[in-house]
Amino acid sequence: MxxxxxxxxxxxxxxxxxxxxxxxxxxxxxxxxxxxxxxxxxxxxxxxxxxxxxxxxxxxxxxxxxxxxxxxxxxxxxxxxxxxxxxxxxxxxxxxxxxxxxxxxxxxxxxxxxxxxxxxxxxxxxxxxxxxxxxxxxxxxxxxxxxxxxxxxxxxxxxxxxxxxxxxxxxxxxxxRDGPGPYITHATAGKIVDKGIKDAANMGAAMAPAAYETLVSFFTDTNTTPRQYDLIVTGDLGLLGKEIVTDFFAKDGLDVSANYTDCGVLIYDIEKQDMHMGASGCGCSAVVLAGHLLSGLREGRYGKILFAGTGALLSPVSTQQGESIPSVCHLVCISNGKD
Amino acid sequence: MxxxxxxxxxxxxxxxxxxxxxxxxxxxxxxxxxxxxxxxxxxxxxxxxxxxxxxxxxxxxxxxxxxxxxxxxxxxxxxxxxxxxxxxxxxxxxxxxxxxxxxxxxxxxxxxxxxxxxxxxxxxxxxxxxxxxxxxxxxxxxxxxxxxxxxxxxxxxxxxxxxxxxxxxxxxxxxxRDGPGPYITHATAGKIVDKGIKDAANMGAAMAPAAYETLVSFFTDTNTTPRQYDLIVTGDLGLLGKEIVTDFFAKDGLDVSANYTDCGVLIYDIEKQDMHMGASGCGCSAVVLAGHLLSGLREGRYGKILFAGTGALLSPVSTQQGESIPSVCHLVCISNGKD
The missing domain is CATH 3.40.47.40 (Stage V sporulation protein AD)
Structure with missing residues (x-):
């Protein structure tokens, strides 16, 4: 090792x-x-x-x-x-x-x-x-x-x-290599997780188990708890996927409601802009990170965050062939300190 | 550096x-x-x-x-x-x-x-x-x-x-990490090269400049010449693309005809199987490497080879929109020795 x-x-x-x-x-x-x-x-x-x-x-x-x-x-x-x-x-x-x-x-x-x-x-x-x-x-x-x-x-x-x-x-x-940060301190690669969800219009539910799996692996590996991070942010599960992840942690006896959110929930005023479950797309977590999250780190609002990108690895063809939705979640820890 | x-x-x-x-x-x-x-x-x-x-x-x-x-x-x-x-x-x-x-x-x-x-x-x-x-x-x-x-x-x-x-x-x-080889000793990442070829049925010609560009970069970086390798194999340029790469080297005064070939040329009996310019597809260079090339290294027929995979980064939509074909070539040097 x-x-x-x-x-x-x-x-x-x-x-x-x-x-x-x-x-x-x-x-x-x-x-x-x-x-x-x-x-x-x-x-x-x-x-x-x-x-x-x-x-x-x-x-x-x-x-x-x-x-x-x-x-x-x-x-x-x-x-x-x-x-x-x-x-x-x-x-x-x-x-x-x-x-x-x-x-x-x-x-x-x-x-x-x-x-x-x-x-x-x-x-x-x-x-x-x-x-x-x-x-x-x-x-x-x-x-x-x-x-x-x-x-x-x-x-x-x-x-x-x-x-x-x-x-x-x-x-x-x-x-x-060298610089004043923020730093990428850790990375956890996702496994493909597929719990059998087949509704391509409900990708938050399909991806939530992958997000939970990667987050739990990271906490186990680093021997840390959700509370030790200023923000845990998945992307892009939307309102429903975020709720599912919150529920999973609640079943483990962990209340993540105070410091857990999702890029798909943050980017729009969901009700006013009529966005149903919120946002998705590669660009969603990318612009929320490059804008909101990194400025939060640079300006000291956060000291250490977990950025957990979620992906639904389906295609229109796999859906037409009756397949469920394999999902993945890759995580990086981003911190103003090097540890 | x-x-x-x-x-x-x-x-x-x-x-x-x-x-x-x-x-x-x-x-x-x-x-x-x-x-x-x-x-x-x-x-x-x-x-x-x-x-x-x-x-x-x-x-x-x-x-x-x-x-x-x-x-x-x-x-x-x-x-x-x-x-x-x-x-x-x-x-x-x-x-x-x-x-x-x-x-x-x-x-x-x-x-x-x-x-x-x-x-x-x-x-x-x-x-x-x-x-x-x-x-x-x-x-x-x-x-x-x-x-x-x-x-x-x-x-x-x-x-x-x-x-x-x-x-x-x-x-x-x-x-x-540890083993008796063959070893991956070097890697050269490709740049996107696009010389304006628009014919999606002529991908060998579109990708040949990318292959040449990466190979030349590798030879320059390592201060070696094509003759120092038992085999240089691109994949998958086919007959026409292989000819173009050979011509490019000839213009540099380098005759690569003795030890240069292409996975798309090797895998079929092109004439007998009526394969036009030969083979392509991700699987082509993958199976030629895992079969023919690595067995050649393991059995000592080759000591050191360059495996240069070529990709045409187009889609049917980009072709329909009148775009040319951006191409890339990634190279690895595979050797029975560690140098």
Missing amino acids: DSKRVGKRTVRFSSPPSIAGEACVVGRKEGDGPLAATFDYISQDPTFGETSWEKAESRMQKDALNRALDKAGIPASSLEYIFAGDLLNQCIGTSFGLREFGVPFYGLYGACSTMAESLSLAAMAVDGGFASWAAALTSSHFCSAERQYRTPLEYGGQRTPTAQWTVTGSGACILT | DSKRVGKRTVRFSSPPSIAGEACVVGRKEGDGPLAATFDYISQDPTFGETSWEKAESRMQKDALNRALDKAGIPASSLEYIFAGDLLNQCIGTSFGLREFGVPFYGLYGACSTMAESLSLAAMAVDGGFASWAAALTSSHFCSAERQYRTPLEYGGQRTPTAQWTVTGSGACILT
Whole structure:
């Protein structure tokens, strides 16, 4: 057992990578929500000046990465790796968004867990001695996701009560070996968890068991309790998934209601914006992290948080074939201190 | 600059991970080709006993991973990570194939470069001190790919002369910290290269510049020449892409014809099996590596090879929107020695 491993599932970085800069860009609906002030750019135009929603998604990734690089104070050429992916088939938001940067690129698919996955792998690359600088980013776009996963927007389909709304946005973080933090101190990789939920319009319920499984593994591995963290934030379970996770912990005798929330609950004014169960999409946890959460750490509102990205690893084809929804949750611990 | 980095783009592992076991399963057409003897299992049934081609692909991944674990002599529970992905939308071949293993899982999307990408990241996880055991695997299936990327099989569409045939197969490798080799000694991550090719039925030409770019970076970084390797194998450029890469090197005054080949050229008897430009698909380079190439290393026919996986990062939607084909090539050096 290597010294970088803690317990069965968790890695503790020996030289925790520092987040040198982060940025997020979003669409109009996100800009109308309660986190508006934490976003670097809000576009009133759903195509971000491009000719298709897919190109808009690429444009958001490009913009988020450029802004994060600016904040980190480095040119793209200083990056040894970009770890990124998105929800579109074959991850074209990423491949077209990043093609001009000329940076070595490892593509990921983790559905809405991609931000946590990319941070985990970027942190491994830096802490493992393979990179001095690495970027982690992802995106989603309501319009491109809706026509790919559900129905054409023009169809005007009714949303079910458990539906979540795909965030239009992209978030990027730049990691480096030395810096003043916030630091990625730990990473716990998710197992695929599938409890048999088949309703693709109820992904919060499908993903909640994966979130609980990873969180419990992390607490066990690190011998800590939920109360020791200023905030535990999953993404993106929405209202129902958050309630399920809260219930799971309650059954263990742990009350997490005071310091547990979910990115899908935070980003919109759910009632006023009529968002049913809240938000989802790779971009959701990415922009909540790059905006609200990291500014909270930088400004001292939080000292140490758990960021647990959840992904539903289904496709329209698997749903049509009657399959249930395999889910995953990747966790990183982000702290102003190195321990 | 960390000591694990060599030149601008390449990583040299300080304790090169050893490949403890590898396995591959394929379909009938692959079993009819010249590498038949190197495959662990050849299925005469295109659905591998399942009820859909997508489920067949998951079944292949499960089978390849189980066989590789058997050869490595460890249970799945010893794996700290699986790095895997496939070509299907949202990588469902992987998420459904791996859901029963209960192993922490980082999902990748690298199109046909996925085997090289997964090996690179698994090697980083092991060499970086994050894992003692990690698996790298991928798959593709002709029937599931054809209906997703091109036309329904029942349509009987005519193939263009530059078309490649998606391999039905899955390959898996188990990496560990200590062992007798073969070792992953180096990894060079690919940049996205896009020279403007728009013909999705000519992916060899689209990907060849990415392969050349990564290979040249590796030779520059390591201060070596193509002649110092027993075999340089790209995958999957096919006949045309291989010719283009050979031409690029010839323009540099380097004759690579003696020791350069491509997985897409090796796996079928192209003329007899009427395979146009040869093979493609994530599974192609995976099964050629797990079968032909690693047995060549284990049996001493090769001492040191370069395995350069190439991926075309397009989607049917990007093609319909008039986009060109961004490509990537990830390289690993595999050697019977640790240097």
